[in-house]
Amino acid sequence: MPRFAANLSMMYTEHAFLDRFAAAARDGFQGVEFLFPYAWPAQELAGRLAAHGLQQVLFNAPPGDFDAGERGLAALPGREAQFRAGFEQALAYADALQCPRLHVMAGLVAADGNRDRMQATYVENLRWAAGLARAAGRHVLIEPINGRDMPGYFLQRQDQAHAVVAAVADAGLQVQMDLYHCQIVEGDLEMKMRQYLPTGHVGHFQIAGVPARHEPDVGEVNFPHLMRVMDALGYAGWVGCEYRPAAGTSAGLGWLQPLR
Numbered sequence: 445m446p447r448f449a450a451n452l453s454m455m456y457t458e459h460a461f462l463d464r465f466a467a468a469a470r471d472g473f474q475g476v477e478f479l480f481p482y483a484w485p486a487q488e489l490a491g492r493l494a495a496h497g498l499q500q501v502l503f504n505a506p507p508g509d510f511d512a513g514e515r516g517l518a519a520l521p522g523r524e525a526q527f528r529a530g531f532e533q534a535l536a537y538a539d540a541l542q543c544p545r546l547h548v549m550a551g552l553v554a555a556d557g558n559r560d561r562m563q564a565t566y567v568e569n570l571r572w573a574a575g576l577a578r579a580a581g582r583h584v585l586i587e588p589i590n591g592r593d594m595p596g597y598f599l600q601r602q603d604q605a606h607a608v609v610a611a612v613a614d615a616g617l618q619v620q621m622d623l624y625h626c627q628i629v630e631g632d633l634e635m636k637m638r639q640y641l642p643t644g645h646v647g648h649f650q651i652a653g654v655p656a657r658h659e660p661d662v663g664e665v666n667f668p669h670l671m672r673v674m675d676a677l678g679y680a681g682w683v684g685c686e687y688r689p690a691a692g693t694s695a696g697l698g699w700l701q702p703l704r
Contacts, residue, residue: 445671445674445675445703445704446649446671446674446675446679446680446681446682446683447474447475447680447681447682447683448473448475448682448683448684448685448700448703448704449473449474449475449476449477449499449501449502449682449683449684449685450464450468450471450473450475450476450477450685451476451477451478451650451684451685451686451687452464452465452468452476452477452478453478453479453480453686454686454687454688454689455468455685455687455689455693456468456693457689457693458692458693461484462484462488462492464476465492465493465495465496465498466492466495466496467693467694468496468498469496469497469498470694471693471694471697472704473498474497474498474499475498475499475500475501475682476493476498476499476500476501477500477501477502477503477682477684477686478503479503479504480503480504480506480507480510481503481537481541482506482533482537486536486537486540486541487540489537489540489541490540490541490542493541493542499542500541500542500543501543501544501545501648501682501684502543502545502546502547502585502620502648502682502684503534503537503538503541503543503546503547504534504546504547504548504549505530505531505533505534505546505547505548505549505573506530506531506533506534507549508520508523508526508530508551513552514551514552515549515550515551515552515594515597516548516549516550516551516552516598517530517549517551517569518548518549518550518551518565518566518569518570518573518586519550519551519562519563519565519566519569519598519599520551520562520565521558521561521562521565523551524565524568524569527569528569528572528573531546531548531573531576532576534546535576535577535580535582538580538582539580543582544581544582544583545582545583545584545585545618545620545647545648546577546582546583546584546585547584547585547586547587547620548569548570548573548584548585548586549587550562550566550586550597550598550599551597551598552594552595552596552597552598553596553597553598559598562598563608566598566608567608567611567612570584570586570608570612570614570617571612571613571614571617573616573617574612574614574615574616574617575614575616576616577616578614578615578616582616583616583617583618583647584616584617584618585617585618585619585620585647585648586599586605586608586609586617586618586619586620587599587605587619587620587621587622587625587650588600588601588602588604588605588619588622588625588626588629589622589625590624590625590628590629591629592628593625593628593657600625600629601629601630602619602621602626602630602636602640605619606619606640606643606645609645618645618646618647618648619640619645619646619647620647620648620649620650621636621637621640621646621648621649621650622649622650622651622652622686623649623650623651623652623665623667623670624650624651624652624653624654624657624665624686624687627654627664627665628654628655633665633670634669634670634673637670637673637674637677638673638677641674641677641678641679642677646679647681648681648682648684649674649679649681649682649683649684650683650684650685650686651667651683651684651685651686651687652685652686652687652688653665653687656690657687657688658687658688658689658690658696659687659689659690659696659697659699660685660687660699661698661699662690667699668702668703671683671703685700
C-alpha cells in the first residue's frame, strides 16, 4: 500500500497549526503536507517535524495574494518576477524542511484572459522552476483542480497537465494527481491511473471523499480498490489525505486502518 500523509491545512484543525504535527504523529502518520508554510519560520517547522519523526512530503509555492482571491501566478503574464521570487522562497523552505516536492499553482483565468498567452507563460515559468528544482534535488508539481471548488482555475484536466509536462520537457516537473478533483471533472479514475502512472510523470496523489470532501470512505469513490490499483502499477510514493474531517480528525480515521 502507498504511504499516507496527513494534510495539516485541512486535518487536525481542532488544534493550533503547530500542534497538528504532534497530533498526526500520535495517529500514526509518518508524513505530512500542507498548503503554505510562510507564516512560520522554516526552522520552527523543521523542529516540529524532527521532534515527531515526520517527513514533509509536499507544500505549495507562494500563490500570490491568497486572501484576496489569487490562486497562483505561474500562468499569469506580467507576474513572472513575483512568481520567480516566490519560488526561490519556496526552495529555501524546501531545503530547511527537506521536502522533495513543491506544488506550483497556475492561477485563475480572467474574464478577458488570453489562454494561449497564459499557456506560453506557464510553460516558460515551469521550465525555469523545474530546472532550478531539479538542480536542488526536488520536483515541481502541477495539479488539475476542479472548477466547482476553484472557479476559473487554469489547469483542470489530467490530459491538460500531462501536455504541459510534455511541453516543458524537464524531468523536474511532474503531475500531482488529486483523485477528488479528477473524479469531479473527469471520472474514470482507474483508467486515468492506468494511463498516466506508467509514464512516470505522476509524482504524488491526493484523496478525499466525493462530493463533500470528507473522509475517503464516504461518497462515491471506492478508494480501497484504487489503492490496490496503485500497488498493481508499482506506485510507491505518498498519498496526501487532503480532506475536511466530518466530525473530528482522529475519530474519522477508521478508513485508514485496513489500508495500513
